[in-house]
Amino acid sequence: MEIATVPTLSGDRVTLEPLAAEHADDLRAAVADGDLWRTWYTSVPAPDRVDAEIDRRLDEHAAGRMVPFAIRDRPTGRVVGATTFANIDTANRRVEIGYTFLARAAQRSGINTEAKLLLLSHAFDAWDCIAVEFRTHWHNQQSRAAIASLGAKQDGVLRSHSIGRDGTLRDTVVFSITAAEWPTVRLSLTERLRTRDRAEGARRRAARHA
Numbered sequence: 579m580e581i582a583t584v585p586t587l588s589g590d591r592v593t594l595e596p597l598a599a600e601h602a603d604d605l606r607a608a609v610a611d612g613d614l615w616r617t618w619y620t621s622v623p624a625p626d627r628v629d630a631e632i633d634r635r636l637d638e639h640a641a642g643r644m645v646p647f648a649i650r651d652r653p654t655g656r657v658v659g660a661t662t663f664a665n666i667d668t669a670n671r672r673v674e675i676g677y678t679f680l681a682r683a684a685q686r687s688g689i690n691t692e693a694k695l696l697l698l699s700h701a702f703d704a705w706d707c708i709a710v711e712f713r714t715h716w717h718n719q720q721s722r723a724a725i726a727s728l729g730a731k732q733d734g735v736l737r738s739h740s741i742g743r744d745g746t747l748r749d750t751v752v753f754s755i756t757a758a759e760w761p762t763v764r765l766s767l768t769e770r771l772r773t774r775d776r777a778e779g780a781r782r783r784a785a786r787h788a
Contacts, residue, residue: 594649599633604648608679620679
């Protein structure tokens, strides 16, 4: 698992590129879209904390604990969020995909699905991972549903796992996808994106003839 260099991963909709200080302005706009940081059970940085969060993720990368990306929407050219490989366990070839946030306008657009497909492809195909984890807050029902919809299975709940920024204790729900499950998950995500493409194409054709 080569983690010293952050790769650039490109799809039809998104490019995952190495996170850098130059992404700060777009990321401030992303977290402000929908006031993402105000949701109590998330760890999304407030606009005035974006620079510090970028620095933190870059420091984690330098320490070998994280591989951080900016999520760029290819049609618009704007960075609309961020994501990472975290909890990297090279000895056991395991990694977590997490610390993800996405502007409200970019949600339910196919961007997150393709970003996860790119990350999972890199983890399983390039790094030969045995399993990829996802973790979220017990109360984050939207995130739990989204992770399950990827094809991940719930492993369990880490009770009182961490202390939130408001001092409350977080129960962390752990999901994973194993290497044996990856071919089916890849097929499912690829077909989901194709279905979305066909639907979008039909809508555009209908609009032209309206």
